[in-house]
Amino acid sequence: MITIYNRIHDTFGGEMMSIASDMIRGHTDTIILAHLMRNDSYGYEINKAIQTSTEGKYELKEATLYTAFRRLEQAGYIVSYWGDETTGARRRYYSITDLGRAFYEKNRAEWDEIRNMIDRLIEAD
Amino acid sequence: MITIYNRIHDTFGGEMMSIASDMIRGHTDTIILAHLMRNDSYGYEINKAIQTSTEGKYELKEATLYTAFRRLEQAGYIVSYWGDETTGARRRYYSITDLGRAFYEKNRAEWDEIRNMIDRLIEAD
DNA sequence: ATATATACCTCGCCTGTCAAGGTATTTTTT
DNA sequence: AAAAAATACCTTGACAGGCGAGGTATATAT
Secondary structure, three states: OOOOOOOOOOOOOOOOOOHHHHHHOOOHHHHHHHHHHHOOEEHHHHHHHHHHHOOOOOOOOHHHHHHHHHHHHHOOOEEEEEOOOOOOOOOEEEEEOHHHHHHHHHHHHHHHHHHHHHHHHOOOO | OOOOOOOOOOOOOOOOOOHHHHHHOOOHHHHHHHHHHHOOEEHHHHHHHHHHHOOOOOOOOHHHHHHHHHHHHHOOOEEEEEOOOOOOOOOEEEEEOHHHHHHHHHHHHHHHHHHHHHHHHOOOO
């Protein structure tokens, strides 16, 4: 078993940023949108869901997560609104738009192609 | 059918750099090493092989390719030597090292995990 | 009282990608 | 014979995503 997350990000010596990060890159948006396809949600919950779903092998860093929200909202793929919590910390909920749904479907289809492509390309035999 | 490569890289307006690029990112090194696992080769040939293997759907940009060679050589995963062509343009051949082989195997194993992980994460149902 | 969990956010650096530019030789087309 | 395309290499500079490190505020558990 390989733990994907928590590769060392050593600023002093050693390589910066793990391979795993770059392997996930390009899927962040789709992963978030996949969650919003099911129901509106907020950052903290989405991240927890990812961790649970991957048995702790992967988590989005907060900075990455919130950067992605800004990017997706700017692109018109999601819209946000504040929840009306009477207790606990406030939550900013996100909702996927029709544009976002289309983008999600496109990326999902693309993934099917790319997955097979990479399978073929990294074979040594 | 989706053409992975040749998404527009519009510097003026529109989104910069395509999703596809980011989906491949993190596999470039492994793809190159996979080719060198079979036999020594040189940049131009490796790139042609990738294009053929993917039916033209994907190609490494030259800048990306040569950047990767520098990176891999610096890391000790490959070594290079000039071919002794008597005709045609000179070729710089690359050879994978033991360290490179180990790195390749590690990335390959990682891919198997990550592929399944992404499959699960981008499901909407 | 202190620590942990929930929940949000931004700044600035790092890294891989690649457009755009270059050089030199050989083969193919006009 | 001249022009174009293919082979084959290379570097520079800008860009965008990831994320460490820092921050705020409330609620619960120790």
